[in-house]
Amino acid sequence: MSTLEIKDLQVQVQTEDGPKEILKGVTLTIKDGETHAIMGPNGSGKSTLAYSIAGHPRYEITGGTVTLDGEDVLEMSVDERARAGLFLAMQYPVEVPGVSVANFLRTAKTAIDGEAPKLRTWVKEVNGAMERMNLDASFSQRSVNEGFSGGEKKRHEIAQLDLLDPKVAILDETDSGLDIDALKVVSAGVNRFREREGKGVLLITHYTRILRYIKPDHVHVFVAGKVAESGGPELAEELEANGYERFLEAAV
Amino acid sequence: MTAAVVSDALEQEHVESHLHPEPTYDLEAHPTPTGREEIWRFTPLKRLRGLLEDTPAAGSLERKLELPDGVTLSELSLEEASALGGTAPFDRLGALAARNAGSAVLLDVAAEADVTEPVRVQLHGTGTEEAVAGRVVIRVGRHARAVVLVEHSGSTTYNGFTTVLLGDGAQLDLVHVNDWADDAVHAEQINARVGRDATLRQFEFTLGGDLVRTSTNVDYAGPGGTAELFGLYFADAGQHFEHRLFVDHNAPKTTSNVVYKGALQGEKAHTVWIGNVLIRKVAEGIETYEENRNLVLTDGCQADSVPNLEIETGEIEGAGHASAVGRFDDNQLFYLRSRGISEAEARKLVVRGFFDDLIRKVTVPELAEKLSAQVEEELQRHVLADLELA
Ligand SMILES: Nc1ncnc2c1ncn2[C@@H]1O[C@H](COP(=O)(O)OP(=O)(O)OP(=O)(O)O)[C@@H](O)[C@H]1O
Numbered sequence: 001m002s003t004l005e006i007k008d009l010q011v012q013v014q015t016e017d018g019p020k021e022i023l024k025g026v027t028l029t030i031k032d033g034e035t036h037a038i039m040g041p042n043g044s045g046k047s048t049l050a051y052s053i054a055g056h057p058r059y060e061i062t063g064g065t066v067t068l069d070g071e072d073v074l075e076m077s078v079d080e081r082a083r084a085g086l087f088l089a090m091q092y093p094v095e096v097p098g099v100s101v102a103n104f105l106r107t108a109k110t111a112i113d114g115e116a117p118k119l120r121t122w123v124k125e126v127n128g129a130m131e132r133m134n135l136d137a138s139f140s141q142r143s144v145n146e147g148f149s150g151g152e153k154k155r156h157e158i159a160q161l162d163l164l165d166p167k168v169a170i171l172d173e174t175d176s177g178l179d180i181d182a183l184k185v186v187s188a189g190v191n192r193f194r195e196r197e198g199k200g201v202l203l204i205t206h207y208t209r210i211l212r213y214i215k216p217d218h219v220h221v222f223v224a225g226k227v228a229e230s231g232g233p234e235l236a237e238e239l240e241a242n243g244y245e246r247f248l249e250a251a252v
Numbered sequence: 253m254t255a256a257v258v259s260d261a262l263e264q265e266h267v268e269s270h271l272h273p274e275p276t277y278d279l280e281a282h283p284t285p286t287g288r289e290e291i292w293r294f295t296p297l298k299r300l301r302g303l304l305e306d307t308p309a310a311g312s313l314e315r316k317l318e319l320p321d322g323v324t325l326s327e328l329s330l331e332e333a334s335a336l337g338g339t340a341p342f343d344r345l346g347a348l349a350a351r352n353a354g355s356a357v358l359l360d361v362a363a364e365a366d367v368t369e370p371v372r373v374q375l376h377g378t379g380t381e382e383a384v385a386g387r388v389v390i391r392v393g394r395h396a397r398a399v400v401l402v403e404h405s406g407s408t409t410y411n412g413f414t415t416v417l418l419g420d421g422a423q424l425d426l427v428h429v430n431d432w433a434d435d436a437v438h439a440e441q442i443n444a445r446v447g448r449d450a451t452l453r454q455f456e457f458t459l460g461g462d463l464v465r466t467s468t469n470v471d472y473a474g475p476g477g478t479a480e481l482f483g484l485y486f487a488d489a490g491q492h493f494e495h496r497l498f499v500d501h502n503a504p505k506t507t508s509n510v511v512y513k514g515a516l517q518g519e520k521a522h523t524v525w526i527g528n529v530l531i532r533k534v535a536e537g538i539e540t541y542e543e544n545r546n547l548v549l550t551d552g553c554q555a556d557s558v559p560n561l562e563i564e565t566g567e568i569e570g571a572g573h574a575s576a577v578g579r580f581d582d583n584q585l586f587y588l589r590s591r592g593i594s595e596a597e598a599r600k601l602v603v604r605g606f607f608d609d610l611i612r613k614v615t616v617p618e619l620a621e622k623l624s625a626q627v628e629e630e631l632q633r634h635v636l637a638d639l640e641l642a
């Protein structure tokens with residue numbers, strides 16, 4: 001069972017010209033086993049929403065609540081959120097020189113499970129997850145994300161999703177920068193995750209093409225720091241045909 | 253190669269530069285510094301505990317040795333040591349060590365010897381009262397190969413002058429681990445001459461001491477030589493660690509690669525890295541790269557990092573340098589923590605990762621392990637301890 005509940009979330013960042021309000025009251029509930037797509041134009045605040053839920057220190061929460069199965073997420077540190085079952089696949093995964101993927105994954109798995117994974121089965125699991133993402137086994141020995149291509153970074157994020165097995169996954173533009181083959185591989189990875197019992201997915205995207213492979217239960221149009229309209233998959237089709245214009249005009 | 257041949261090869265025009273004074277054993281030519289000179293301005297002279305004064309050094313270090321086959325150790329007079337060749341001292345500290353050491357030690361690796369076991373020299377200080385002066389010559393015969401590991405520990409006031417002579421095609425890994433007690437003062441000048449097609453890899457690992465100032469100077473006895481100079485330092489509150497490097501590309505087709513990385517933590521931790529490279533007119537087709545990166549872990553630390561490249565010929569393969577002083581990257585920590593890894597563990601991973609490429613270069617596996625463990629221990633002492641209290 002897992003429910004991520006976001007209520008009236010307001011977020012600002014500090015800029016040179018003082019604080020800047022980015023999220024202006026976001027309300028969204030992702031229930032057990034649901035996949036929600038958030039679609040919005042550049043700069044509408046999609047990544048801000050993702051980072052705020054994950055607890056990035058740059059984003060200051062000025063109002064609202066976020067709970068996971070009733071637990072106050074905003075009270076938790078970044079790593080506590082991950083251990084509570086949240087996972088963020090980042091739009092721009094970070095390079096960590098000198099830390100091998102194998103070491104990183106083992107350390108993360110140990111932290112999340114509270115005990116070290118069994119060596120033998122773990123190596124197999126890691127190799128399997130890498131292989132499913134079309135990543136060569138040699139990636140395990142490379143530094144985290146260092147020198148990975150854009151597509152490799154995204155596939156590495158989904159390999160982590162597979163291995164760390166969170167309750168709720170937030171995928172921030174995991175589709176951007178992928179060619180069609182990589183998009184299929186990544187989508188298949190996300191779909192395998194969704195098949196597991198009670199997993200929630202918040203799929204953030206700019207384009208509709210990934211929704212051909214990952215069918216959302218709900219679609220939200222995100223404009224100027226809030227949800228402008230919510231609906232079913234048909235809303236994505238409308239966006240595909242007409243773009244964001246209608247919503248942008250309404251927001252002005 | 254005989255001393256005469258070496259000095260012939262080095263007959264070269266004088267280059268006027270304040271970065272590297274004329275080398276000489278003559279103490280008169282190295283007056284007591286005021287502290288304003290370019291080569292002294294970073295060093296807290298008062299904390300050298302009199303090492304700049306010309307007084308006989310009565311103290312000594314306890315020495316333990318492991319000498320594999322093919323390597324001999326013998327005692328020489330200071331005159332005999334100087335006659336073996338190599339560059340004279342560049343500064344007053346070096347000149348004083350060379351003059352006041354009493355006698356010299358020659359570590360000799362026979363020509364063509366392939367010494368797979370490391371030569372181990374443990375030097376342990378037993379007190380800071382009596383100053384210690386040391387004069388060492390490490391000579392690796394032509395086409396020989398050896399690893400020399402010098403481990404420093406304990407309390408001392410020590411000034412060393414080391415000459416390294418690599419014959420044609422020789423290969424030497426010379427590792428210095430400076431893991432002194434908190435009250436130790438250590439100055440060391442290492443002047444290396446790399447033979448034709450020879451390779452020197454020198455490591456400086458500075459982890460403890462009140463003040464450590466090393467000065468590593470390399471030149472070449474012929475074309476085709478390679479010098480790789482690597483360093484890792486971890487300075488705690490109040491410690492002054494200074495590493496000065498000078499590569500004199502005085503022969504064509506020579507290569508130098510300098511990589512030093514340091515971490516600093518605690519009030520008044522101070523590190524200095526000076527990387528001087530001179531590419532002389534004759535030095536066509538050389539390649540040089542130098543890099544220094546510093547990770548500042550807490551407030552109140554200072555890392556000075558000064559690369560200098562002097563180029564007198566345009567005919568070079570490549571020359572580059574990089575120097576940086578930075579804090580923990582918030583985005584790296586966020587990324588690791590967003591995968592459930594605690595802040596302390598994330599910091600550990602980042603620091604270990606920062607030093608990883610250097611530690612991997614150490615060819616003695618148990619030493620590489622020991623060094624990673626020591627880095628971790630250093631980290632535990634401050635940054636992680638603070639986190640656990642918070
Ligand atoms: N640290 C920051 N400092 C200043 N402005 C910021 C900061 N972070 C985000 N912003 C601004 O907030 C707005 C929303 O940014 P955000 O990255 O959340 O948008 P997005 O919807 O993810 O866009 P994209 O589709 O390009 O990924 C933008 O105008 C951006 O410039």
Ligand SMILES: [Mg+2]
Nearest residue numbers: 046047091173
């Ligand atoms: Mg974004």
